[in-house]
Amino acid sequence: MxxxxxxxxxxxxxxxxxxxxxxxxxxxxxxxxxxPPHLFRYYGDRPGKVEQAERLFERTIGTPHALAVNSGTSALMAAIAAAGIGPGDEVLVPGYTFFASASVVVASRAIPVIVEVDETLNMDPEDMARRITPQTRAAVIVHMKGNPADMDPLMRVAADHDLTVIEDVAQACGGSYHGKRLGTIGDFGCFSFDFYKIAQSGEGGFVATADDYLYMRAQSWHDTAACWRPDRYAEERREGELFCGENYRMSEMQGAVALAQIRKLDGYIGALRANKKRIRDQIEERDGLALRRQPDPEGDASTSLVMFADSRELAEEMMAAMRERGVGVGGRFDQTVRDWHVYSYWEHILEQKTVTDEGCPFTCPYYEGQLPDYGPEMCPNTLDLLSRSMHMGISDTWSPEECDRIAEAINSAVSEVLG
Ligand SMILES: Cc1ncc(COP(=O)(O)O)c(C=O)c1O
Known part of the structure; x- marks a missing residue:
């Protein structure tokens, strides 16, 4: 029909x-x-929307290859598959990220090793190095809530141990680190275009890579029936191209929305950056109040502003005082609220709940390592930082006056609590 x-x-x-x-x-x-429109991404007689979105995304973030997929989770799965990571392997993931960054490791039948975050609220390079074992093959480095992870030290650790680096840019699309767009520093950049993200197509995502071979394999994995190849039924063009994949293709309807969103991306990020900077510059850091560390303030995608108090109680008092002054601020860790952005709630992993009864990958006979000591206390620094963190979303529509009012309200609330 x-x-x-x-x-x-x-x-x-x-x-x-x-x-x-x-x-x-x-x-x-x-x-x-x-x-009738051709809603399938391949075989249309006009240049497809997905194809146009891919080429524009490549130009926008500066990568030789961008592959559109149907979600950020799919992007991560495709990257892991393309890198040939699976049974017997360990993959490092930060303890603060949306659960998908870790669940894809288990879904790929590898072992997730949970790593502390530091004051950037992204992966701590020192803890990353500590948790590497002979089984470690890759690290999923997440840029949480717009703030770039500190890629230089993280990439050094990865290089020293020959790890594949998968940047999870789901929450920081458009951001950069020392002049390079996030998602183009590691071996892969994985982006989500779900409804809640900086750029969105309802559902969707992209895998970016500079490596022709990894791109070919991600492409194969995402297109199980190998619909697209220069000749659909051709023999393997290069070893490693053909294997049994899944179907993660983006449809032309998502592609059309994604294309328009990518066109708007830099303007949107620019407005967020200006507003965040204006507020941040006016916040008075002092004993008892610290701002989340920004490894590259110019590159911050600026979707959020995070502050730390010295204790959970003080954070709660400060947030109450900020809310009284009309500032929309919230905590990020509350034992009473289940939150799948914090590893201590990942019972699927901590309790090793698996989709099939034999317990794979945790019981995998190919795995020669020792399972991490999974439990809610395995990353105490992460829990400490989150327990005293205060988070505020940034809007692109705030006027300069509104930004000044918010900064003033934050300073006054902090003074009320700290004296
Ligand atoms: C850090 C992070 N990684 C991965 C994902 C998964 O993206 P998607 O919802 O498109 O599958 C999300 C989505 O919330 C995310 O925030």
Missing amino acids: KAGREELMEIIDLWGYSEDAQARIREILESEDVP
């Missing part, structure tokens, strides 16, 4: 246009006869 005008009208309704506008749009659409 072909898609046509009725399907497009449903999309226009999804956008929420009034009945009157919809009637007028229908009239315009009925005045022209067009062939």
Whole structure:
């Protein structure tokens, strides 16, 4: 059954246009006869939207290859598969990230090793080095809440141990570190375009890599039936190209939205950056109040501002005083609230809950290491930092006056608590 005008009208309704506008749009659409759209990313007779989104994303972040996929989780899975990581291998993941960064390791039948975060709230390079074993093959380095991870020391540790680096840029799309866009520093950059992200297509994602071979393998994994190849039924062009993958292809509808979003990305990030900088510059750091460390303030994607008090109790008092002054601030760790951004709630991993009964990968016969001592206390620094952290989302629509008001309210709330 072909898609046509009725399907497009449903999309226009999804956008929420009034009945009157919809009637007028229908009239315009009925005045022209067009062939049905080609909603599959391959084999169209016009340049596809997914293809255009990929090329624009490559130019925007400066990478030779960007592969569109149907989610950020899929992007991570494709990167792990492309790197040939699986049974017997360990992969380092930070203790503060959305659970997907770690769940993909288990879903790929490898062992996740949870690593502390430091005052950047991203992976701590010293703890990363400590947790490396002969089984360690890769690190998923996450840029949480817009703030770039400190890539120089992290990349040094990875290079010393010959690890594959997968940057998880789901929460920092458009950010950069010392002049290089996030996602182009490690072997892979994995992006999410789900609804809550900086750029979104409802669901979606991208895998970026500079390596032709890794790109070919990610491409194969994401397109199980090998629909796209210069000749669909060709023999393997290069060893490692053909294997049984999954279907992570992005549809043309997601591609169209992603394309428009990528065009807006730098303008949006610019507005966030200006607002965050204006607020941050006015916050008075003092004994009892620290700001989250920014390894590259210029590169921060600036979706959030995070501050630390000296204790959980003081953080709660300060946040209450900020909220009284109209500042939308929230904590990031509360024993009473299950939050899958904090490893201590990842019971799937801590209790080794697996999809099949034999317990793979935790019981994997190919695994020659010693399982990490999984438990809620395995990264105490991470829990300490999060317990006294205060988080505020940044808006691109705030005026300079609104930013000044917020900064003043934060300073006044902190003074009320600390004296
Ligand atoms: C850090 C991080 N990694 C991965 C993901 C997974 O992305 P998706 O929801 O597109 O699968 C998310 C989404 O919340 C995320 O925040």
